Amino acid sequence: MSNHEGQKPVRKEMSRRQFLSYTLGGTTAFMAGGVALPMIRFAVDPLLQKKEESAFIKVTEEAKITNDPVEYKFKIHQVDGWYESEAELVAWISKDANGNIFALSPVCKHLGCTIGWNTENSDQYVCPCHGAHYTRDGKNLSVAPNPLDEYEVKLDGGFIYLGPIKPNTRV
Amino acid sequence: MFKAVYNWIDERLDVAPLWRDVADHEVPEHVNPAHHFSAFVYCFGGLTFFITVIQILSGMFLTMYFVPDINNAYASVDYLQHKVAFGGIVRGMHHWGASLVIVMMFLHTLRVFFTGSYKAPREMNWVVGMLIFFVMLGLGFTGYLLPWDNKAYYATKVGMQIAESVPYIGVYLKELMQGGTIVGAQTLTRFFAIHVFFLPGALLALLAGHFFMIRKQGISGPL
Ligand code: HEM
Ligand code: FES
Numbered sequence: 001m002s003n004h005e006g007q008k009p010v011r012k013e014m015s016r017r018q019f020l021s022y023t024l025g026g027t028t029a030f031m032a033g034g035v036a037l038p039m040i041r042f043a044v045d046p047l048l049q050k051k052e053e054s055a056f057i058k059v060t061e062e063a064k065i066t067n068d069p070v071e072y073k074f075k076i077h078q079v080d081g082w083y084e085s086e087a088e089l090v091a092w093i094s095k096d097a098n099g100n101i102f103a104l105s106p107v108c109k110h111l112g113c114t115i116g117w118n119t120e121n122s123d124q125y126v127c128p129c130h131g132a133h134y135t136r137d138g139k140n141l142s143v144a145p146n147p148l149d150e151y152e153v154k155l156d157g158g159f160i161y162l163g164p165i166k167p168n169t170r171v
Numbered sequence: 172m173f174k175a176v177y178n179w180i181d182e183r184l185d186v187a188p189l190w191r192d193v194a195d196h197e198v199p200e201h202v203n204p205a206h207h208f209s210a211f212v213y214c215f216g217g218l219t220f221f222i223t224v225i226q227i228l229s230g231m232f233l234t235m236y237f238v239p240d241i242n243n244a245y246a247s248v249d250y251l252q253h254k255v256a257f258g259g260i261v262r263g264m265h266h267w268g269a270s271l272v273i274v275m276m277f278l279h280t281l282r283v284f285f286t287g288s289y290k291a292p293r294e295m296n297w298v299v300g301m302l303i304f305f306v307m308l309g310l311g312f313t314g315y316l317l318p319w320d321n322k323a324y325y326a327t328k329v330g331m332q333i334a335e336s337v338p339y340i341g342v343y344l345k346e347l348m349q350g351g352t353i354v355g356a357q358t359l360t361r362f363f364a365i366h367v368f369f370l371p372g373a374l375l376a377l378l379a380g381h382f383f384m385i386r387k388q389g390i391s392g393p394l
Contacts, residue, residue, distance in 0.1 A: 043347075044347060046346065046347070046349070046350040046351045046357060047343060047346050047347055049351075051352060078353075080241075080351065080353060080355035080356045080357070081350075081351065081355065081356040081357040082356065083241065083242075083355070083356050110332075111328075111329040111332040111333065112325075112328040112329055112331070112332040113325060113328075113329070129325075129329070
């Protein structure tokens with residue numbers, strides 16, 4: 001920038017208008033933030049709350065399990081906001097050819113309806129919602145993009161204990 | 172009597188220009204079904220609005236009995252439907268209106284599409300119309316959970332799985348919408364708040380923009 005005679009030197013100074021718009025803008029932003037932030041934190045709270053680990057629950061006797069899947073119900077302690085309850089969960093438990101016991105979750109991996117075993121006499125798990133089919137191992141044959149989830153299984157003193165849900169390990 | 176009251180108010184507040192601004196404009200011949208019967212296709216926008224008004228009114232009345240609580244929601248809907256006079260009618264208005272509003276919106280969109288009314292200078296109103304469409308879908312989705320019956324519960328579970336399938340943010344999106352890790356008490360209160368306050372508020376603001384632009388730009392010309 002040239003500095004000719006008689007011309008005012010260029011001063012890097014804030015104009016009155018700029019100063020006012022910065023202070024007013026800042027104050028407005030502060031006030032808007034003060035109003036919005038508590039409400040946003042309030043709305044997202046469930047996302048940030050600590051999740052509790054699910055414990056292993058005794059479900060049935062080891063000796064009762066056959067090669068054909070059977071539906072077992074068991075209760076877990078469930079905290080749902082201000083409600084605490086004993087929620088019923090379902091597992092389809094069976095033995096494979098090697099005698100390994102495994103438990104499948106009944107939640108369809110298509111969009112979450114509840115599957116049933118052998119409802120079409122085809123020795124498959126079937127979902128009533130959009131017709132997903134799964135093998136005994138939970139392998140997805142149609143509609144669903146993934147195999148059925150498994151419960152973690154612990155065997156102790158002839159009893160079966162089921163824990164958290166994990167992705168299928170059998171297919 | 173009415174005239175006298177109107178004049179009394181008009182003398183003080185000069186309200187005539189206000190309503191003239193809204194109501195006093197010509198309906199062009201090509202959109203008037205009295206001239207060309209086929210012009211009835213231009214009614215679908217108004218019909219969509221008419222049903223939206225019914226939804227808002229019937230919804231407001233439903234909240235006089237409805238309780239957004241997992242132990243009581245179903246019972247309160249059962250009560251208002253079967254024990255309250257005209258309960259079946261008022262809930263029916265809201266229930267059937269929810270589907271009809273989608274049908275009307277779809278027909279209105281078809282009209283706008285086939286008359287090419289989305290073209291310049293009306294592009295922004297097409298965009299606002301699309302936003303209205305998504306808000307309507309949101310109202311349908313959140314409203315459907317409220318009766319807390321099996322259909323409501325599983326439809327919402329399915330909806331949540333769809334949300335979860337969004338790449339990267341899906342899991343968080345689902346948990347935010349559910350208000351927790353399961354579809355439960357906090358999902359119901361959340362959906363209720365969104366259904367009766369957040370989305371209707373957004374809808375009214377969008378409709379105001381929609382109508383303002385129509386008034387400003389006028390209805391599009393004949394084909
Ligand atoms: C265009 C706007 C709206 C649409 C598309 C809509 C849609 C729905 C749907 C699909 C249901 C489930 C109906 C059923 O299960 O039979 C529902 C329920 C409900 N809505 Fe709306 N709604 C709208 C506006 C409103 C507004 C503005 C309010 C309140 C201010 C409201 C309050 C309710 C209540 C309390 C219920 C639960 C009662 C019941 O299920 O019958 N709705 N809504
Ligand atoms: S939810 Fe099971 S097939 Fe769609």
